[in-house]
Amino acid sequence: MTQTIQGTGDPKDFELLTEYISLGEDVILQGEFDFSRRSITVNTSVSIVGDNAFIMNGDTPFIVDAPGGTVTIENLGFKGTTNKALDLVRANKIVVANCQILGVAAVNTNLGTQTKPLFFPIATGMVVHADNRIAEIHDNLVDVGGSANEFTIGIFGIGVSGASSKAEFRVYRNTVRNCTRHGIDLRYINQSAMVMWNDIDMGPVASQPQSLIGRVDLFVNGIRCLGSGYYLVAENRIVCNFENAAAIRLQGNYDAG
């Protein structure tokens, strides 16, 4: 059964939405939902569809961890987000379509190890893990923003080097704007990723801080594909304004890459 929820900006909207999603009820959202730095974890098959709806002030407002499930997030707007708008960890099929992510505030993130931590502010529009069987990311507007002292990424697909994967990523017809690091960054998908018909303009700001030179890679790219996997990058439009960037970078960090 599909439930329609009218957002009023009251924190109780969040609780109602959490309850319906935990029950696996499909929801249609209308109006504004104030997440007040909170997050909902989606553990089951569900469809979350907006009808002129905005998720406000969430801290990674939706985390999808629904092994074997099908999750659809469609037609939602995100404003005032911290960290990332969507963290898509696991599903048999995940669809994110026609969403708008408008500005994401960075949080300090460890780029190093536990024994040698190296914190730097990072913000991402959405993170798609290679543990998803099929990920369809299409027709979204991702405008992350950020300063030269922050790493920001539009769409970030991430797997583990050498891991077995059945992931099929289809990233198409997205509009990506204003990222200081990568517009679309796919790492170790290990299976197949199709990146087509996206419109990427990296904007005027890029991040290559002097303090990190020699400590981490500092590449700036419209589209980057790193590590093993079959990557098809076709018919995208990319504008790069930074003097030390590549519009498209293919990169192997290991001999088997």
Next chain:
Amino acid sequence: MVVSNDVLMNPTPQMFGPDNAAIELRRAARNSCIVENRLQGQARAGVALVAETSTGGMLSPVGNTLVLPDHDGRLKSDAFVAVGKNVTDTLIRANLPVEDNGSGTMVFRRIN
């Protein structure tokens, strides 16, 4: 495979850093095909292949294929194709200048 993308390199100020290229294959990028991409603006290189020393030793692009469109003057670059040192076995089909510092590079000119 990287095919039929439209790339505009629009740097300001117009000084290129070492990682600047419209399309770059870096470290152990292997057996990729770069086909008929439309490049414009200004860049250090249109397509660059770059080997680099990492913690695992020298990582080099090997066995990549570039099929480039005829130069239409829309990209201003120091080298339209830059094949770096330690890059091996690159196959290039183009009528464009190739700066080749690699080994086993084969350049085939288009016959119009």
